[in-house]
Amino acid sequence: AQSVSQHNHHVILSEAASLELGCNYSYGGTVNLFWYVQYPGQHLQLLLKYFSGDPLVKGIKGFEAEFIKSKFSFNLRKPSVQWSDTAEYFCAFSPWGGSYIPTFGRGTSLIVHP
Amino acid sequence: DAGITQSPRHKVTETGTPVTLRCHQTENHRYMYWYRQDPGHGLRLIHYSYGVKDTDKGEVSDGYSVSRSKTEDFLLTLESATSSQTSVYFCAIRGPPYIENSNQPQHFGDGTRLSIL
Structure with missing residues (x-):
């Protein structure tokens, strides 16, 4: 069965610390990969996406993610977090060219202390 | 932001x-x-639609039904609400329209907070 595993359920950091959130997916074929962010009380918004090409993708607000096919991973990174990055982060994937039903991870709650 | 409106909030x-x-x-x-x-x-998928009158079940569809009589509207009905259905409900859309193998991300509405007492 298709699944997404987000290893860190809760992360607490101080401002300026570096961030890396893990994401692994379970699927044998080519995939589209996404990271979404949900700020408190808001809807999910797209942070970044990977379809093909350069496995290092850059998104909004200084976030980036690296696709490592051999590890089925798509980890999210930010060199220096800010208090405003406090949010819930969701990793998702959908099989390329086929299903339009993305599979979501359970999310990682990030709290950044000023 | 994509034009998605959920009601009620x-x-x-x-x-x-x-x-x-x-x-x-x-x-x-x-x-x-x-x-x-x-x-x-x-996030858990309840139902989805791939066109007018074309819908299918997601992983948590029990107790829910949907209808899509027009492209622009997708209704979710709880026939007899239970306390376990207290939740925040999000609608999402994905396009562009009618292009196969689209790799577009989903866009989400603002959500409906539903409390069942």
Whole structure:
């Protein structure tokens, strides 16, 4: 069965610390990969996406993610977090060219202390 | 932001009553989805639609039905609400319309907070 595993359920950091959130997916074929962010009380918004090409993708607000096919991973990174990055982060994937039903991870709650 | 409107934004109702949530889009996107979001469970797909009158079940469809009579509207109905259906419900759309193998991400509405007492 298709699944997404987000290893860190809760992360607490101080401002300026570096961030890396893990994401692994379970699927044998080519995939589209996404990271979404949900700020408190808001809807999910797209942070970044990977379809093909350069496995290092850059998104909004200084976030980036690296696709490592051999590890089925798509980890999210930010060199220096800010208090405003406090949010819930969701990793998702959908099989390329086929299903339009993305599979979501359970999310990682990030709290950044000023 | 994509043109997605969910209504109502908040609703409190009693167990056993019917409830209908509406999702309206102005993007002419083919795919529409209903999710529920609960602590510890992330997003779970209830139903989705791939065109007018074309719908299918997601992983948590029991107790829910949907209808899509127009491209722009996707309704979620709880026929007889139960307390376990207290949740935040999100609608999402995905496009562009009617292009196969689209790799577009989903766009989400602002959510409906539903409390069933």
